[in-house]
Structure formats: C-alpha cells, structure tokens
Amino acid sequence: MNQSAEKTVFAxxxxxxxxxxxxxxxVTKRFGDFTAIDSISLDIYRREFFALLGPSGCGKTTLMRMLGGFETPTSGTITIDGQDMAGVPPNKRAVNMMFQSYALFPHLSVWDNIAxxxxxxxxxxxxVAARVEEMIKLVRLDKFARRKPHQISGGQRQRVALARSLAKAPKLLLLDEPLGALDKKLRQDTQFELMDIQEKTGTTFVIVTHDQEEAMTVASRIAVxxxxRLIQVDTPDRIYETPNSVYVADFIGDVNLIEGNASPRGDGKTLLHWAEGQPPLVAECPHAPETQARCTFAIRPEKVSISKDRPSDRTNVIQGxxxxxxYLGSLSVYSVLLANGTRVKAQTANNRRLSRRELTWEDDVWLSWTETAxxxxxx
Structure with a gap:
C-alpha cells in the first residue's frame, strides 16, 4: 500500500x-401573505454535516421543520432517500430532531432518557441495554449514567440529548441551534465533539445556526x-475566500468593503477606481465587468499588511x-482612517510576547496587499 497516498477528500x-x-x-412555504421559503432547490448528501446559516427570520428553521415533517411545503417536493415526504408524518420519517432546549425528562436518569x-x-x-451502553460510551457519559439531568452540567445535558437522538440510528439528525445555551469555551469544545460523533456514526447532520464561527467549524458545506432564499451554498473555505456577493462577504467573518468603479485591466485582473487622486486597486473578479461598472472590493483584515514604511513590492498600497x-490576545486589529474617510482594518498575529509597539494611535501607516488577496x- 502506498503510504504517501493522499486521504480521499469528502466531496x-x-x-x-x-x-x-x-x-x-x-420548495416554497407561505404563511398567509408572508413567503418564508422562496422556491428553494437544494441537495444534501449522505454523511454530510450540513449547516443552514443566516440571521433571525431568514427561513432556516422553517426549512428544517419541513424536513422533519413539522411544516408542510406550500409547493415543491422534499425527498429523503428517494422517498417523497408529502403526507409522511414526523414519526414515520427516518429523521430525528434535537432541540435547543434538549427536552430531557427531569425525572428519568441519563440512562433512561437515552433508552x-x-x-x-x-x-x-x-x-435496548446494548444500544444505550453504546451511546453512553460514544458521548463519554459512563460515570453519569444514573444521574438525573439536574445533577449534570449543561454540556453534559447536551450530550445526553445527542445520544438520545442518535439511539434509534436515524438516517438524518436535525440540530436546531444545539449549542446556543452553552458558554463560549464549552461551545467551542462541544463543536469538535459533535464533529467527532458525526464522523463515528456516519449519520447525516443538518444544523441550523446563526453563529458563523460555529458553521465554519463543523460543516462540510454551508447554505447562507x-x-x-439561498444566497450561496459551498464549503466553508470557499464561502470565506470567494463569496459570491457583498451580503455573504459581510455576513461571514470580518471584512473590509470599498466601493468604486471597476473596469478590466486586460490580464484577467480588475481595476477598482475608488477615490480621486488615488491609484486604482487591483484584484480578481469572478464576474469581471466588460465595461466600467459599480462594484465593491472585499478583503479580509488578516490579508492586509500594515507598516510605517511604504512597501516597494506590492501593487496595492494606500496610506492612512x-x-x-x-488587542485580542493572539492578534491585534488596527482600524486605519484613509484620506477620503474610508476605514480599513488590518490584522496582525501577536506571535511575540510583546505586541507590536512600533505601531500606535495616530501613527501614519501604509496598508498593502497582493493582487490576489x-x-x-x-x-
């Protein structure tokens, strides 16, 4: 066997x-005159950890509830494993749903809740006994099997709810804001636990969340x-690096947005004329305009370099x-005011014990980035 063979990419x-x-x-879902879901077509594959991401009221929970059978589409079809779900009640679907509240029975032990x-x-x-033991080991609650829900922590209750949801070996598990009740540190730890459990069981997970970082961490693909409506469906890295719209760029992570008039440079790159008396910015454009058009340049703060001296090796250089x-511990974020009133953020890693003291408030600095940044x- 070739030891250097690359691991098969899951796609x-x-x-x-x-x-x-x-x-x-x-699929369309209307509530009276209000359209909650507007003609959505979407495929989700076996063993995926799929995230529905968006602000409150965007339709993500309605989409999940239709998948679980708790809402009926106004028009369109939903199929699970080739079967049309029209008229199939929730308890007849190979689907389980884990709610944000966990909905554990307070009078039953951890063991009995799962059973x-x-x-x-x-x-x-x-x-029953064999399956419950298997689930308890999976979520690492062996020592807590006989305790009641009020005798364990919030993170442990979350794992009990997950074990109960997986006990019946559903083809699909729906998770509605499952980590919303946990504090930040525990939420981050639990995200990795969820990924590990999903991979071990091979169950398809669909998670609803408004937390961009959570979706980016756990999901194989994200629907923004x-x-x-679906604005973009793609892998986390592509959503972050190549958003298809200003909405997605602005919704996922931190971003600098500069408006201007774009025109082709002639070599596959695009020029953005953004301020009078300033050289145009050079960047890539997925849908390069053939003539001048109003566009927005998007760049992540970590891709912007900041220095006191003007760099000589970059095309895109602006002063502010x-x-x-x-100061965020592992990194520092500088907000730089440009001559035309635009603010641009630059991010630097604090990889030395002392922060970069040569840069401080009111300093004149140069910002720069590559043509592909x-x-x-x-x-």
Whole structure:
C-alpha cells in the first residue's frame, strides 16, 4: 500500500453518480401573505454535516421543520432517500430532531432518557441495554449514567440529548441551534465533539445556526440564507475566500468593503477606481465587468499588511492613520482612517510576547496587499 497516498477528500456534491440523501425541489412555504421559503432547490448528501446559516427570520428553521415533517411545503417536493415526504408524518420519517432546549425528562436518569425512544418502539430489553451502553460510551457519559439531568452540567445535558437522538440510528439528525445555551469555551469544545460523533456514526447532520464561527467549524458545506432564499451554498473555505456577493462577504467573518468603479485591466485582473487622486486597486473578479461598472472590493483584515514604511513590492498600497487598536490576545486589529474617510482594518498575529509597539494611535501607516488577496464583487 502506498503510504504517501493522499486521504480521499469528502466531496460527494462533485460526484455526478452520487445520489443525494435529501433533495429540496422548488420548495416554497407561505404563511398567509408572508413567503418564508422562496422556491428553494437544494441537495444534501449522505454523511454530510450540513449547516443552514443566516440571521433571525431568514427561513432556516422553517426549512428544517419541513424536513422533519413539522411544516408542510406550500409547493415543491422534499425527498429523503428517494422517498417523497408529502403526507409522511414526523414519526414515520427516518429523521430525528434535537432541540435547543434538549427536552430531557427531569425525572428519568441519563440512562433512561437515552433508552426512552427505544422502549417506545418495544425493542427487546437486551437490545435496548446494548444500544444505550453504546451511546453512553460514544458521548463519554459512563460515570453519569444514573444521574438525573439536574445533577449534570449543561454540556453534559447536551450530550445526553445527542445520544438520545442518535439511539434509534436515524438516517438524518436535525440540530436546531444545539449549542446556543452553552458558554463560549464549552461551545467551542462541544463543536469538535459533535464533529467527532458525526464522523463515528456516519449519520447525516443538518444544523441550523446563526453563529458563523460555529458553521465554519463543523460543516462540510454551508447554505447562507436571507429572506427565504439561498444566497450561496459551498464549503466553508470557499464561502470565506470567494463569496459570491457583498451580503455573504459581510455576513461571514470580518471584512473590509470599498466601493468604486471597476473596469478590466486586460490580464484577467480588475481595476477598482475608488477615490480621486488615488491609484486604482487591483484584484480578481469572478464576474469581471466588460465595461466600467459599480462594484465593491472585499478583503479580509488578516490579508492586509500594515507598516510605517511604504512597501516597494506590492501593487496595492494606500496610506492612512491609525484611529483605533484592538488587542485580542493572539492578534491585534488596527482600524486605519484613509484620506477620503474610508476605514480599513488590518490584522496582525501577536506571535511575540510583546505586541507590536512600533505601531500606535495616530501613527501614519501604509496598508498593502497582493493582487490576489481581495475580490471584486458585482452584487
């Protein structure tokens, strides 16, 4: 066996022979005159950890509830494993849902909470016991099996709810803001636990969240939503590096946005004329305009270099004055005011014990970046 062989990349959405586990086809959901979901078509594949991401009211929870059978589409079809879900009630679907509140039974032990659904299905005692033990080991709660929910922490209760949801081996697990009740540190730790459990069980997970960092951490792909529509569906790295719109660039992570008039340079790069008396910015543009057009240049703060001396090896160089500094421990963020009133953030890693003391408030500085560091967006 070739030890240097690359690990197979998980990307069934690129395989034309792969059949999706879930298929939304022109699905619309209206509540009276309000359109919550507007003609969405979307495929989700087996073993995916798929995130529905967007602000409150964007339709992500409605989309999940239709998948679980708690809402019925006004029009369009939803299929799970090739079966049309029209008229199929929630309890007849190979789907389980984990709610933000966890909905554990306070009078039952951890063990009995996990066993509850299996007992309702009248499985043999031995089978129930074996499955519960398997789930308890999976979520590492062996020492807490006989405790009641009020006797364990919030993170442990979250794992009990997850174990109970997975006990019946659903093809699909829906998670509605599952980590919302946890503090930041515990939420970060639990994200990695969720990923590990999802990979071990091979269950398809669909998570609803408004937390961009959470979606970027756990998901194989993310659907960014707004006003009941899918704005972009892609892998986290592509959503971050090559957003298809200003909305996605601004919604995911921190970004600098500079408006201007874009025109082609002639070599695949685009020029953005953004301020009178300033040289144009040079960047890539996925939909390069053939003539001059109003566009927005987007660049992440970590891709902007900041220095006291003007760099000589970069095309994109602009001058400004440090207006504010945020020290965040592992990194520092500088807010720089340009001559035309535009503010640009630059981020530096604090890889030495002392922060970069040569840069401070009111300093005149140069900002620079490469021609491929940013992107020009036409919408």
């Amino acid at each position: 069934p959405w690129h395989d034309p022979d792969e059949t999706p586990l879930i298929a939304f086809s022109n 509850f659904g299996l007992r309702r299905d009248r499985l043999p005692k031995e089978q 939503m707004d006003d009941g 004055r440090i207006e504010d500094i945020a 940013g992107i020009v967006l036409d919408k």
